Amino acid sequence: MPAHAQQAAAVEAARQAFQYPSQPLLDALRAFGRQTQYQVLFDDALVQGRQAPAITGSFTPREALERLLAGSGLVGVSTQPGTITLRKAPQAAAAAADTVLAPVVVTAQAERGVATEGTGSYTTHSTRSAIGLGLSLRETPQSVSVITRQRMEDQGLTQLADVVAQTAGLVVSQNGNVGSDSSPIYSRGFSVDNYLIDGVKMLESYTSIFQSQDMALYDRVEIVRGATGLMNGSGSPSASINMVRKKPTKDFQASARLELGSWDYRRADVDISTPLNESGSVRGRLVAAVQDAGSYIDRLEEDRTVLYGVVEADLDAGTLVRAGLSQQRHDSTGHARGGLPAFYSDGTRTKWARSDSAAPTWAYSKRHSTSGFVELEHLFDNGWELKASAMRTLTDSDELVGYASSGNPDRVTGAGVGIWATHWLYQPHQNVVNVNANGQFDLFGREHDLALGVTHARTRRNGPHFTNWYHDGWSNAISNIFTWDGNDPAAPDNPTVGSGTMNERSNSVFASTRLHATDALSVILGARYTDWQRAESTHSLKTGSTTYSLSQASGEITPYAGLVFDFSERWSAYASYTTIFQPQSYKTITGRYIDPLSGNSTEVGIKGAFFDNRLNIGAAVYETEEDNKAIAIPDTFAPDGAQAYYATSGTKSRGFEVEVAGQVAPGWELSASFARNVTRDRLGTLINTTVPKNTAKLYTSYQLDALARGLVVGGGLRWQNEIYANNMGPNRVRLVQPAYTVVDLMARYPVSEKTTISVNLNNVFDKEYLTNAGNSYYGAPRSLRVALDTKF
Template sequence: MSFTCSLRRNAVSGYALLALSAAISAVSHAETNDARASDKDIEEVLITSRFTTNDQLDTATGLGLTLYETPQSVSVMTSERISDQNLRSLTDIVNNAAGISSVSSDSSRDRFSARGFAIDNYQIDGIPMTWSSGGDAGETQSNTALYERVEVVRGATGLLTGAGNPSASINLVRKHADSKTLTGYVNASAGRWNTYTATADVATGLNRSGSVRGRAVVSYEDGDSFRDLAGDETTVFYGVVDADVTDNLLVRVGASYQDNQPTASTWGGLPTWYSDGSRTDWERSKTIGADWTAWASTVQNQFADVIYNFGSDWQLKLNVNRNVNEADLMLIYLSGTVDRDTGEGLNPSPYNAETERDQMSYSAQLSGSYSLFGNQHDLTLGAISSEQDFISQTRARTDVAPVGNFFEWDGSYPQPTWGEQSVAADQNIKQEGVYAATRLAVTDAFKVILGGRISNWQQTGVSYGSPVDYGNDDIVTPYAGLVYELNDHHSLYTSYTEIFSPQNRQDRNGDFLDPITGTNYEIGLKSRFFDDALHTTVTLFNVVQDNLAQADGDEVVPGSVPPAQAYRPAEGAESTGVELEVVGEITDGWDVSFSYTKFDVEDADGTAVNTNQPDELLKLYTTYRFDGALDKLTVAGGVNWQGSNYTNATNPVSGNAERLQQDAYSLVSLMARYDISSQLSVQLNVDNVLDETYYSQIGFYSQLEYGEPRNITASVNYQF
């Protein structure tokens, strides 16, 4: 299927014209500024943006390409942007990054998506990690103090990540020990709901020459919540040592630890209906958490890197990575409807479980350049092997008390009596892959990127009494991209990428279905101005997910006891849309990040799917550093707007179909920072300035969750 034919022109053309018009306007303005500078014959000044990077990135292709050279939609959240907006968790990053969004499941879990599909994996320094169910072991709460930046590649990313959805890949880039002299910062903040944080980040050489360097990060946060009873305590430790063993050999070892200890955690959301069938309207502070409920989690990571430069632009990277996510769950789920007069009607389901997800990964990558037909080309070869063990142990409960009047819920609900621990799930996932990609310089202006991956994936074990044993071998994942530089400022690109997701369904012959395939077609224009300080991207994309299992009539799997439904592969969902991004420094001291995303996602019958995620996003954030008498002052402001989202549900009282909908809304933020000296600064952040009341999710198990009200944080930062 060609990209041109697959696009729904009528649905997209209006948005494309809007995006192209905005991009052309930005281009014209920038080129006019360039012309004026040339006319005045002033000295050229290299402007470096705080919101983008010109570094070489491996996240999309493994070839070490810049954002401008990569034939996919790639965005970066820099450390400066993270600091300006006071973004403290991965969920904060997602809520502000271009083209991706999140919805809350409850107080401790968030679900991410892009282009209409769920994001089900992420990376740490390019090593793929798989989410646990809904991020229930702290993944979405990863503390940003650990990372130098966060990279997001949208679309299918199977070349480097292996299995997953055609949505996006989020790469968390660790901080490294790259300073030979003592440097770092100490930060302390105080915010609404008695929230206090303290962070220290220190790097230094560990020997006289600086060939051995170290870096340590410590962060602590403690506070309450806008929800009644709730609070959270987070502790983070990170340490890394980089050693230049020789001029060509770098060895790096490090480890991190994050401990999340929340109180009065919720599981699920608030009830949506009263017992008379009408809709509820709770205060934002209302909770279903109890004094004893907690969704505690820890994340441990240990890693070692060996990087050897052969000379002649060839480099070998070897990595060993272990990631352990543990969760200790003491929760209660409330279901049912509430009587308007008595407050009764909810049914309690207490839950006690301990989970552990332990993943070991090994990877090797060889990259370099070679000569062919008089031109220099790039090549990368890689292999990765990972094994993940997951175990969940639960306890039965007795002496479960009734909820009573939910209007008077104060968290004093008694904890049930817990029984002996038993294994609910014990599973093992093995994934292996080898990949190769090359960038061919057909001419100085025309580059062709070709690549592919061969993967094996297998899951075995038991899940709630049912055996699990399925997978696929020799899955081929192709990659292709074209980049044509129109001139020094603009380049056209197109790409074709794939990803796969194994499925545990069998056909009428007893064979497992082939994996679900996700295919991403993309075409766009990338531009750069002011010596790469300002980047713009306009993208049209088409994402197709196929081979989805559908019930095969009355056919059953042969030999299954009891008889199991047989399935057949079918066409799945298709997402078509447009993205626009403008990021960088417009003029000295003025940084901007603007993005707009619009898409439509439908199944093979033309019915809208995944409607619980917004299909339209607009995100703007800008900072301005004054000069002259106000040169110590920086101000910033932003707005995150998203279109409506909904879930089709059934009213449990009337039995009628109802749409649970969150209308479009905007969240406004402000920041001001004052430099008392070159080392000491104070900063004030205000989030949700207009105190917008909104649902962070509506319809997940027909319940609802409120977003955070206005929040104010004051901080002081000392750099050395």
């Protein structure tokens, strides 16, 4: 037996100290999962109303689980490595000890029973992203999507933008290369600016910086669509994106992945997790990734390096401490914030190759971030859980912006196009401290759930200011765009003209409770109290003057209310309501921040859960009313060079979403969704017409053991309806991108017990399409990637 297998077997057989009081079986299973690091799956109906006996002593995990389930009529069955599924025991074998749990060599650790790594699933058992309580997707009165580790590996989703493109109801409105502020993410008609890591919101006014996140260090991404002010302290009606880090495993596991693809794409990933002492009470994990890639767009090259290390230790049976450090570097050369002009000077449409670049050779984007964190978790004897965390993130973003989107070319001479150019240095430091607790309490003869939390977040930024877009003594003109190689004109002389500081802070507390009014009806209530402030100062070297601005909101209360009614064993109906309060970082053409977004959001829906929550189905209808909604003004900038916006009030956003995710049958995983959103202003006029109203997404994989043992094949499609922009080009006409569909295929085959080869063919039919209706920026052509995975 290999050394690591012997070590894993030793961990499985090792005795641990268990001291659990008599308590509801659900609470006992939670404690068991935390202490042993097993993922325990079950239908809520199986454990509801059951009591676990008290156990005290030294047991193996098998022995402890057997005692917890004694008299319940349930058994734990190892359905896959690292996972135990509870089922009703056959009468003839209910008392057989070997029925309780077959020997398991754990290859993946579950974080409170919801980690997706190693499960092979396209869904998760539960999430806390919506209201702070550990609820299944069916129990959560909002639309929740989860992109699991298996889904990311199947489709080769290495960047957050890749994940978003595959998520129900989300759209990347891409005007240029990803990682720019000109490529916002939209949900339900609004741009997404709520980004979280392990459930803690990243507080920063320039939120597009988080679009550069690499997925190597994350177990899954949880997306809650709709207003999430209860958890985030701000009620943006779009969505929140919560990236959940990988955690150390109690047994040894290691893997390496080498990936090659079109346009000189090269990437290598290494992931090692191991116990650091004999009992496994101290364990660590190291994740590293290196990427060197060209692009289908001329001159664009993207390099990435990712390093993540984390150590955790069990201080006792109920207390865990975890500390980690991560660093991500994303460097792009030939980077363009926009595409080439969509019209000639005579008003007719241009026609560019998809490879034609709008970037000069000197344009670049460097986004670096370093994050350190410490977490403490404690499980009390009464089942209550306390978690405290502190995180510090340092961001270093340097962008020399240049893109040939100004003007319209003469169709004969190629003259008439110019370069937009500026320089941004962006170096914020952010500190976040978060403490929350959750557990159960008894009232009126029933058990209810309660979550409490407090968060302090602070961001500070200092940096130089440069001239924006217009530079004395420099001509941005390109002599002939048809023969342009990106070298002329050279970058403008852009000296520092001033400096600025920004201090943003947020203090908030929240509480949420799930009251079990009856066996079938749950009432969820909550509120968050927030104090928020953003102070800025700008100093001009030319005048010697300093200007100050202050935006703040004190005592802002964001309420939340939801109902969930189980009208059958598998199906629930729900409704939820929350108000909207969202401080905005968008600026008008004068440089003034637009007032906070306000309004309310209502959602009703139906959800179903099948096969021990391995398959989740949901459908929702929603309506959101907003004031101070920010609308981008094309090719118009604020004084600091950022995109300029105007505010409109009385807008309404309405729509519906349908999603199916999980295991349809053994070996068959599916994710399918359809979303429709229509947003109108107070006069009933459609707005955000460059964002599709309708989107459909499908991805599925199936294990074809009958053809070749271990062979998995998969495929999917992404469809959207037409998008358009009015008043475009010299003749102020409508620019339309018709509806289109992109099809992807995948195959994976284990060439040996530990080595797997996979192939991804994207945009199989080489569909040509614009990613936005604002310029001529095209989506990626057909591409091929081949990956070799090895486990140790």
